[in-house]
Amino acid sequence: MLTGIQVVFLGGDARQLEVIQKLYELDANIQLIGFDNLQRSYSGVRKADLTEEVLSEADAVILPVVGTDDTGKVEAIFSSQELRLEERHVAALPKHAKVYTGMAKPFLTNLCGKHGIPVVELLDRDDVAIYNSIPTAEGAVMIAIQNTDITIHGSTCTVIGIGRTGLTLARTLKGLGANVKVGVRRNEHFARAVEMGVTPFHTDHLAKELRDVDIVFNTVPAQVLTAGVIAQLPPGSIIIDLASKPGGTDFRFAERRGIKAMLAPGLPGMVAPKTAGRIIANAVSELILTEAKKRGMNR
Amino acid sequence: MLTGIQVVFLGGDARQLEVIQKLYELDANIQLIGFDNLQRSYSGVRKADLTEEVLSEADAVILPVVGTDDTGKVEAIFSSQELRLEERHVAALPKHAKVYTGMAKPFLTNLCGKHGIPVVELLDRDDVAIYNSIPTAEGAVMIAIQNTDITIHGSTCTVIGIGRTGLTLARTLKGLGANVKVGVRRNEHFARAVEMGVTPFHTDHLAKELRDVDIVFNTVPAQVLTAGVIAQLPPGSIIIDLASKPGGTDFRFAERRGIKAMLAPGLPGMVAPKTAGRIIANAVSELILTEAKKRGMNR
Numbered sequence: 001m002l003t004g005i006q007v008v009f010l011g012g013d014a015r016q017l018e019v020i021q022k023l024y025e026l027d028a029n030i031q032l033i034g035f036d037n038l039q040r041s042y043s044g045v046r047k048a049d050l051t052e053e054v055l056s057e058a059d060a061v062i063l064p065v066v067g068t069d070d071t072g073k074v075e076a077i078f079s080s081q082e083l084r085l086e087e088r089h090v091a092a093l094p095k096h097a098k099v100y101t102g103m104a105k106p107f108l109t110n111l112c113g114k115h116g117i118p119v120v121e122l123l124d125r126d127d128v129a130i131y132n133s134i135p136t137a138e139g140a141v142m143i144a145i146q147n148t149d150i151t152i153h154g155s156t157c158t159v160i161g162i163g164r165t166g167l168t169l170a171r172t173l174k175g176l177g178a179n180v181k182v183g184v185r186r187n188e189h190f191a192r193a194v195e196m197g198v199t200p201f202h203t204d205h206l207a208k209e210l211r212d213v214d215i216v217f218n219t220v221p222a223q224v225l226t227a228g229v230i231a232q233l234p235p236g237s238i239i240i241d242l243a244s245k246p247g248g249t250d251f252r253f254a255e256r257r258g259i260k261a262m263l264a265p266g267l268p269g270m271v272a273p274k275t276a277g278r279i280i281a282n283a284v285s286e287l288i289l290t291e292a293k294k295r296g297m298n299r
Numbered sequence: 300m301l302t303g304i305q306v307v308f309l310g311g312d313a314r315q316l317e318v319i320q321k322l323y324e325l326d327a328n329i330q331l332i333g334f335d336n337l338q339r340s341y342s343g344v345r346k347a348d349l350t351e352e353v354l355s356e357a358d359a360v361i362l363p364v365v366g367t368d369d370t371g372k373v374e375a376i377f378s379s380q381e382l383r384l385e386e387r388h389v390a391a392l393p394k395h396a397k398v399y400t401g402m403a404k405p406f407l408t409n410l411c412g413k414h415g416i417p418v419v420e421l422l423d424r425d426d427v428a429i430y431n432s433i434p435t436a437e438g439a440v441m442i443a444i445q446n447t448d449i450t451i452h453g454s455t456c457t458v459i460g461i462g463r464t465g466l467t468l469a470r471t472l473k474g475l476g477a478n479v480k481v482g483v484r485r486n487e488h489f490a491r492a493v494e495m496g497v498t499p500f501h502t503d504h505l506a507k508e509l510r511d512v513d514i515v516f517n518t519v520p521a522q523v524l525t526a527g528v529i530a531q532l533p534p535g536s537i538i539i540d541l542a543s544k545p546g547g548t549d550f551r552f553a554e555r556r557g558i559k560a561m562l563a564p565g566l567p568g569m570v571a572p573k574t575a576g577r578i579i580a581n582a583v584s585e586l587i588l589t590e591a592k593k594r595g596m597n598r
Contacts, residue, residue: 014448134452138444138475145441149313149573153433175474176437274448 002028005292006057011076011083012064015269018277022285034076034083050083052092060288065102072107090115100284122283131279132268133168136242139267140169143240144215153177156212161219162189165242169217170198207232218248227253240264301327304591305356310375310382311363314568317576321584333375333382349382351391359587364401371406389414399583421582430578431567432467435541438566439468442539443514452476455511460518461488464541468516469497506531517547526552539563
């Protein structure tokens with residue numbers, strides 16, 4: 001339980017409600033900043049303004065999945081007011097406090113670093129990335145069904161990269177009855193693909209291997225779908241790029257060639273906000289619990 | 300090959316293009332009625348008006364998947380003119396001619412019956428229904444992803460009926476990682492569900508079995524999701540009804556209870572017109588080929 005632990009939520013979207021619910025169930029003391037328009041109420045959970053006083057008592061500060069922008073602005077869809085994290089806020093935090101977010105921009109990392117406050121990036125964790133790969137794969141499947149006139153079943157789908165997201169996606173597409181090929185670099189990834197019953201090839205041969213593809217899914221955050229590769233794609237094939245912005249596709253050339261190419265980052269929050277929220281909730285509650293135990297605060 | 304066989308297409312949508320292409324490749328003599336706005340052209344394929352002359356030479360007439368309406372109107376998305384099949388048209392057909400469609404309304408069956416012209420309903424065929432269940436299942440998956448805030452993976456999905464569509468859907472959902480339950484009546488369906496690794500229950504216990512469901516998929520064309528059953532559904536669950544109109548759901552009561560319920564018939568043509576067209580094309584070409592062989596017309 002988190003009895004006596006002070007948790008401050010600073011902005012966020014529907015996903016954050018799952019995190020609030022979870023920490024509420026664990027009996028944390030919760031203050032919500034940037035939730036003025038939230039209808040739901042929890043007994044004992046207070047709404048607060050962004051002030052140094054509130055932050056000076058925080059053991060943990062939970063930011064949205066996207067953290068802050070480059071100037072400290074924090075997204076808060078349940079508030080009509082602008083939230084901006086400033087140095088005075090971070091300076092007010094107790095020395096043992098931690099800041100939790102999905103991904104941190106340099107603005108946040110630098111500001112917290114200056115005051116010795118650790119920033120925990122949840123999406124960096126392997127477990128969170130693997131759990132998140134499930135809604136990502138389902139979102140990719142939805143986009144594929146919406147944007148093709150064929151079924152995924154019986155189609156040739158190529159997944160580039162078989163990391164945390166690529167592996168889930170390859171398994172999902174195979175489950176739907178697609179003919180799945182995966183582009184890999186490492187021998188152990190080649191072996192994993194063989195074990196899964198999908199067809200691996202080395203990404204050195206990407207252009208050649210994509211000549212008969214229907215749907216290309218990229219998960220590699222580097223320009224792998226270059227103009228030279230896209231030139232080999234059959235007419236009517238499509239590219240769904242799941243890598244973080246700016247993706248791994250030469251979108252300019254794809255458009256010129258008439259190949260539909262879509263950059264689709266951040267699918268979990270879009271297609272399954274509740275599941276995505278629970279993933280964050282489980283990870284963050286476990287971390288705060290571990291932290292509380294270390295400090296002897298766990299009751 | 301279908302050399303010398305006269306095939307008349309009468310209306311249709313994008314799916315029909317696949318059928319035209321297939322019969323064109325088989326060298327049939329093709330006349331297209333209701334395709335005036337079609338850009339694509341095939342050498343030797345003629346566009347024609349709906350006249351007795353054209354029909355008097357037809358060995359096979361191919362109508363759209365939905366056939367005619369109750370008054371003989373034929374859908375033709377590649378034409379701005381209204382097409383209406385009248386008795387004089389059917390009367391003009393040679394006695395050996397056959398009419399092919401997906402489903403026939405009584406209007407069409409009666410009219411052709413009166414003149415001794417067989418109507419072949421392709422969607423009645425088991426093979427066509429099984430092939431069509433693939434795009435239906437993918438469409439159902441798309442709707443489920445779009446209309447829930449959770450992933451299918453890890454959710455509890457109940458499929459009512461394990462016929463041609465239900466079986467495909469159960470397999471597809473299992474492939475996505477759902478916890479799949481199927482409501483069945485017959486012992487052999489119970490056994491098939493066990494073999495597939497999904498959890499069967501008897502539909503007599505539907506209300507009880509749906510208490511923990513996230514997504515209900517109905518494939519049974521009878522009112523199975525009654526008010527009494529819907530009353531047991533947990534809040535936030537949704538119903539996707541794949542049975543032919545009017546479906547198997549008490550939609551009025553579902554709305555009153557705040558349960559989202561969607562009737563989604565005709566998914567193959569919506570989510571995968573090319574695949575759906577190929578399914579029709581394969582079935583119809585095989586049938587015409589068999590017919591031509593019988594009549595000694597196959598070269």
